Each structure stands twice: as structure tokens, then as C-alpha cells.
Amino acid sequence: MKKLCTAALLAALAAPAALALINPNFTPIHLVEQSERVLVLKLGPATAKGEIPVALGECLKGKKPEKAPTLDLSKTPKPQAEALARIVGNRQAPALLFSGQFRNEGPDAGGGEEPAEGTVGFLHVQGAWFRLFSREPGAWLVDVLDEHMQNCWAGGTDMLERAVRYVLTDPAPSLPCRTGASWGEIKKIATIEGKIHGVIPVDIMGDGAITLHILCESGDRLFTLRDQKALENAGGVRHSAKSRAAAWGDFDGDGRLDVASWDGETLSVWSQSGHAVKKLQADCLALGTLGLDGKGRAGIVVSTQSYPLLVTLDKGGALEADYLIPPVAGKFIGSDLGAARPCLIADFDGDAVPDLLQPFAKGSVFYKGMGLARFDGGTRIEGLGTGEGDAGAFVGDFDADGLLDIFVAADERCLLWHNRTGGNEAEDPSQSRTRTRTIEFEETLGLAGEAAYISKPCGIGGTTGDVNNDGRQDIFILYSNRAPHIFFNRGFRSFGHSHMLDTDERSLLDAARGGQQAGCLADLDGDGGQDMALVLQNGELWVLFRDTQDAPALCLRAALPLGGYAGPLTVTGWSDKRCLGAWNLVAGVSEAFFGQYEPGPMKLRWQFPGAKPQEKQIVVEEKPVRFLLKP
Numbered sequence: 209m210k211k212l213c214t215a216a217l218l219a220a221l222a223a224p225a226a227l228a229l230i231n232p233n234f235t236p237i238h239l240v241e242q243s244e245r246v247l248v249l250k251l252g253p254a255t256a257k258g259e260i261p262v263a264l265g266e267c268l269k270g271k272k273p274e275k276a277p278t279l280d281l282s283k284t285p286k287p288q289a290e291a292l293a294r295i296v297g298n299r300q301a302p303a304l305l306f307s308g309q310f311r312n313e314g315p316d317a318g319g320g321e322e323p324a325e326g327t328v329g330f331l332h333v334q335g336a337w338f339r340l341f342s343r344e345p346g347a348w349l350v351d352v353l354d355e356h357m358q359n360c361w362a363g364g365t366d367m368l369e370r371a372v373r374y375v376l377t378d379p380a381p382s383l384p385c386r387t388g389a390s391w392g393e394i395k396k397i398a399t400i401e402g403k404i405h406g407v408i409p410v411d412i413m414g415d416g417a418i419t420l421h422i423l424c425e426s427g428d429r430l431f432t433l434r435d436q437k438a439l440e441n442a443g444g445v446r447h448s449a450k451s452r453a454a455a456w457g458d459f460d461g462d463g464r465l466d467v468a469s470w471d472g473e474t475l476s477v478w479s480q481s482g483h484a485v486k487k488l489q490a491d492c493l494a495l496g497t498l499g500l501d502g503k504g505r506a507g508i509v510v511s512t513q514s515y516p517l518l519v520t521l522d523k524g525g526a527l528e529a530d531y532l533i534p535p536v537a538g539k540f541i542g543s544d545l546g547a548a549r550p551c552l553i554a555d556f557d558g559d560a561v562p563d564l565l566q567p568f569a570k571g572s573v574f575y576k577g578m579g580l581a582r583f584d585g586g587t588r589i590e591g592l593g594t595g596e597g598d599a600g601a602f603v604g605d606f607d608a609d610g611l612l613d614i615f616v617a618a619d620e621r622c623l624l625w626h627n628r629t630g631g632n633e634a635e636d637p638s639q640s641r642t643r644t645r646t647i648e649f650e651e652t653l654g655l656a657g658e659a660a661y662i663s664k665p666c667g668i669g670g671t672t673g674d675v676n677n678d679g680r681q682d683i684f685i686l687y688s689n690r691a692p693h694i695f696f697n698r699g700f701r702s703f704g705h706s707h708m709l710d711t712d713e714r715s716l717l718d719a720a721r722g723g724q725q726a727g728c729l730a731d732l733d734g735d736g737g738q739d740m741a742l743v744l745q746n747g748e749l750w751v752l753f754r755d756t757q758d759a760p761a762l763c764l765r766a767a768l769p770l771g772g773y774a775g776p777l778t779v780t781g782w783s784d785k786r787c788l789g790a791w792n793l794v795a796g797v798s799e800a801f802f803g804q805y806e807p808g809p810m811k812l813r814w815q816f817p818g819a820k821p822q823e824k825q826i827v828v829e830e831k832p833v834r835f836l837l838k839p
Contacts, residue, residue: 230385230386230657239360240376247265248267251302277346278347288350331350332361338350370607384697384698387676387707388708389755390709391754394717402427410796411797433733447478451470456468456497457796459508484525493548495508495511502772504773515535518531542573545569546568546570553776563575563576564583569595569596570593573588599617600668600669602614606683624653657702670683673694686724688724720742734832736832760830764804764810766812766814766834768799768837769836773795778790780814788810814837
């Protein structure tokens with residue numbers, strides 16, 4: 209076969225030639241396999257003349273050169289040279305250099321193409337790709353900014369380095385190019401009158417069966433779906449809540465879940481042993497659950513425009529409210545950060561103690577956990593905000609490093625706040641991160657693949673999931689004015705658009721194009737695949753069930769049992785040496801969902817506050833497995 213010229217080669221690598229569309233025939237796996245050498249570099253700072261100094265780091269593949277390579281920009285088109293200098297800036301920027309003779313290959317490439325003559329280089333820096341040509345050993349002529357290589361990998365350089373290390377060490381690496389999942393039955397469950405403020409998937413009885421709690425001003429509704437049939441109030445739970453905000457937890461410490469509800473004026477708790485009411489003077493934004501001890505008793509965290517409150521149920525059945533963080537003299541630390549959002553309760557710094565982070569429009573206030581239901585006075589974090597207008601924030605470990613990140617779906621636009629606390633990924637975060645680490649987040653949606661430009665404004669919230677059971681955490685976004693989005697995770701915080709699950713593209717539910725009031729992902733029918741529940745703007749509740757007919761949907765669901773520590777608690781999953789990420793658990797309310805394609809072992813790691821780290825290997829074989837985390 210005649211060898212391709214360089215231009216033809218690059219055209220082949222470019223297919224499909226569209227912004228960041230994933231090319232299944234040339235992924236980072238192909239790139240690493242075909243590279244003769246992969247170098248970790250530091251570029252810059254750029255000089256006044258536009259020169260780019262290069263510092264040599266580690267050699268990930270091939271023989272390490274004696275000295276750092278040089279970059280020649282003398283023949284580079286001026287706009288491209290200026291772009292590289294601008295990207296590098298006045299600091300050292302991490303970069304990766306791949307060199308070799310590359311070809312496009314895969315099932316759609318007719319068995320592959322002959323490599324081009326001569327050595328080609330691809331330089332990745334700050335999320336951008338540059339094409340290089342070898343001028344002489346160790347010297348590279350910078351050709352152009354290569355936007356087509358975004359089809360190979362759209363993400364940060366730090367994440368690409370982790371992907372390369374994964375490819376080099378895993379015997380069967382996978383960086384998915386497609387979702388590999390679809391919806392089966394699509395069913396209308398009910399039409400609900402009145403404004404809806406949320407959907408909570410809750411395991412009321414603690415047996416793994418998920419019930420949908422619909423928060424509605426005209427009266428809340430509970431639906432349990434078994435065999436894809438909707439049973440209302442199937443668990444026998446009775447309450448008359450009309451919730452603008454709600455939370456579930458064992459608030460009276462009897463080993464059974466109770467529900468707390470705020471209707472705009474009154475905070476009520478319906479327990480299975482009684483009913484308590486408390487008039488709240490504060491403006492309640494949201495309710496959350498916080499474990500108070502190791503025996504199951506939980507408190508209610510009330511998000512306000514300033515300091516959060518803690519409401520507890522005393523032994524006599526009365527509600528007591530106090531500040532969770534005692535106010536200090538003077539102005540509230542976040543008073544000029546704009547509109548407040550609901551508090552996120554999770555272990556953000558990896559020390560096995562829950563923290564509390566409250567986002568505002570222009571920043572956040574972080575309250576570090578100092579023990580069970582104990583927090584410091586708060587630290588202001590500039591910039592870590594949601595933007596103006598409505599916004600919903602949720603946590604997930606999107607780069608699978610054991611630390612929880614924050615995704616924001618908002619009126620202005622979506623944001624992905626990557627948790628940079630503690631630096632690089634550790635094999636066991638609980639062993640290496642300490643309480644002294646400073647919390648740090650970086651906005652990275654622009655380096656998150658197709659989610660960067662396909663996600664839209666007018667977001668109202670969403671959740672983290674694993675819609676295709678591949679063990680990577682996906683993103684589900686709800687909108688007020690359009691159909692929802694699901695983005696599957698390729699690994700290492702790079703996402704692809706889930707076309708097969710897109711209700712708009714597939715014309716699966718036309719009414720969803722008008723927007724949603726609420727929704728969630730959860731395994732509602734217990735078949736191991738996560739289903740999607742949507743409450744549309746017209747009040748219709750629909751459930752799209754995952755199609756699991758062709759093969760069993762294997763997964764490991766990890767949860768906290770009722771009657772023990774209520775959470776939040778972080779659990780991390782591992783498949784051999786690959787970290788599957790961390791999930792934030794609250795008893796009865798949120799669980800971990802670790803999917804896997806093939807039967808085999810999976811390892812869990814967790815640590816209760818004040819206790820030693822624990823580890824358990826669990827084999828998932830023919831059906832989904834549910835495991836309860838205990839001290």
C-alpha cells in the first residue's frame with residue numbers, strides 16, 4: 209500500500225472533522241500505543257521574543273533523551289505561534305509530547321493505514337494540541353494548532369497524563385467513545401398538580417427498594433416502582449407534607465427513616481413514632497441530613513442566606529433549632545457573595561470527616577468538619593460560585609481521584625469545579641491526606657470534553673450517575689426550557705454526549721423539550737441499571753427505564769444501613785488498580801453505584817469519622833450486589 213503523505217495522515221486522524229467529536233479510531237489508547245516516546249514537559253514562561261523554553265520531566269514511554277527537546281517557531285504561522293505563547297503565558301505550563309509514526313485505525317478504517325514517512329509530534333498543553341515535525345533529533349518545528357486532535361482527547365493536560373499512565377499500566381484499558389446504553393420502556397407515572405420543588409430517591413425501608421419522593425406545594429407524593437408498576441405510598445409511610453424543601457433521616461434515633469419538610473413557613477418532621485412541628489423564623493433555602501452520632505441519629509441542616517442552622521428532635525419529640533456554626537461579631541463572611549444556594553454536606557478534603565460548603569452566586573463559604581456535627585468558623589472561597597439566577601449544585605468524583613468535585617447547572621451556564629485539594633491522586637486517599645490541607649477548587653468545564661460546549665444555560669440542577677454501568681461517573685443535567693442532557697464519562701474528567709439517551713435527539717419524550725421542574729437518576733426497578741425520572745413543566749411524572757434485556761446490568765450498590773452512622777460518608781471503589789471514584793453516602797438517601805461490564809471482584813474503601821480505614825473486596829458475578837457499610 210502506498211504510504212500516506214503527512215497531510216493525508218492528518219486528514220485521516222481528523223475524522224470526524226467537527227469540534228471535539230470523539231474519534232473512535234484514534235483515541236488516547238491508539239496514541240500511546242503508536243507513540244515511540246511520550247515525554248512529560250514544562251513549557252515557559254514565554255520570552256518577550258515569543259520563544260518557549262522547555263524543561264524535561266519524566267519519560268512515560270520510550271528512551272528518555274539526554275536533554276530537553278527544543279521548539280522552533282521560526283516557520284510557524286504567526287497566529288499559531290502567538291496562540292502557543294498565550295497559552296503558556298508567564299509561568300511554567302505542564303505539557304505532554306507524543307512522537308512517532310501515527311496512523312488511523314479501527315473497525316471503520318479498513319484495517320488501518322500505513323504510517324506517514326518521518327516522525328510526527330503532538331504537543332498537548334493546557335488543553336490545546338499542536339502539531340510538530342521533527343527537524344533533527346531533539347528539535348521540533350511547531351506547525352499549527354491542531355483542533356482535530358480534540359477528537360482524540362478533549363481535556364486537561366494533567367488528566368491526559370493520568371490517562372496515559374492508565375493506558376500504559378492496565379492490561380485492557382478503556383476510554384469509552386460511546387455511551388453503550390439505551391432506554392427501554394418509557395412510562396408516564398402520574399400528573400401532579402402544583403409547583404414541584406424536587407425529586408428525592410429514598411430507600412425508606414432500608415431494603416434497597418427506591419421510592420420517589422416528589423416535593424410539591426399541593427401535597428407531596430411517594431411512588432415505588434416494582435416490575436415497572438407504580439405503587440403509591442407502598443411502604444405505608446403517611447404524611448401530609450407540602451414541601452418546598454425536604455430531607456430524610458433518622459431524626460428520632462429509632463432506626464427508621466423520618467421525613468423533614470418545610471412548606472414556606474413551618475418545619476415539620478413526620479416520624480414513624482410521632483409528628484413534630486417547629487416554626488422557623490429563618491428563610492429556608494434547603495434541608496439536608498447530618499449524622500450526630502454513630503448510632504443512627506441525624507440532625508436537619510437548614511440552609512439560609514447566611515449561617516446554616518441545625519434542627520434536632522429531642523427525646524420528648526420537640527424540635528430544637530440552633531446555629532450549626534455560631535455567628536461571629538460583625539458582618540457575615542459571605543455577605544457580599546450574592547444569592548445563597550443550598551449547602552453541600554460532604555467530606556471535601558479527604559480526612560473522613562464531613563465538611564459543609566455553601567455556594568453563593570460569586571463565591572462560597574467552606575466550613576471544615578472538626579468532628580461529628582462540629583465545624584470551624586468558615587473560610588471564604590473567592591470565585592467558587594454558581595453565577596446569578598437559579599442554580600443547582602451536586603457532588604461527584606469526575607476524575608476518579610477519591611476527592612469530590614462540584615458540578616453546577618445554572619441560569620448563566622454550567623460549571624465544573626474540580627477539587628484540587630491535596631494535589632495528585634493517591635492510591636489510598638485516606639492514608640495520605642491530612643486535616644491540614646487547604647481546600648482548593650478550579651473551574652474546568654472548558655476542559656471537560658463535549659460537556660464544555662453542548663451543555664446549556666437555564667440549568668436547574670441534576671445529579672451524578674453511572675448510566676452505562678462502566679464504573680465511571682456521568683453527569684445528568686436538568687433544564688427549565690429544554691430537554692435534559694446526559695454526558696458519559698470517558699475517564700479523567702472528559703465527557704461525551706450520550707446521544708442514545710438524549711430524549712430530544714431520539715424523539716423519545718417530546719414534552720421534555722419544554723423543560724423540567726425536577727428529576728433524578730436511580731435504579732428504580734432494581735435491575736442494576738439506572739433509570740431516569742423526570743417531572744416536566746406540565747406536572748407529568750415520567751420514568752425512562754434502562755434497557756437491560758440483552759445482558760444483566762452488573763453493579764455494586766454500597767449504602768449505609770439504617771440504625772448506624774447516618775453520614776455523609778465517602779466510599780471509594782477500585783477495579784484492580786483503577787480507581788472508580790468516590791461517592792457521598794447518606795443512610796437511606798444516597799448510595800454509591802459502581803457499575804462494571806464483566807463479572808469479577810471490586811474493592812471498596814471507606815473510613816468512618818474517628819475510626820480506622822476499612823477495605824472490602826466483593827465479587828459481582830451474575831446480578832447486582834448491594835453491600836452495607838458498617839464500622
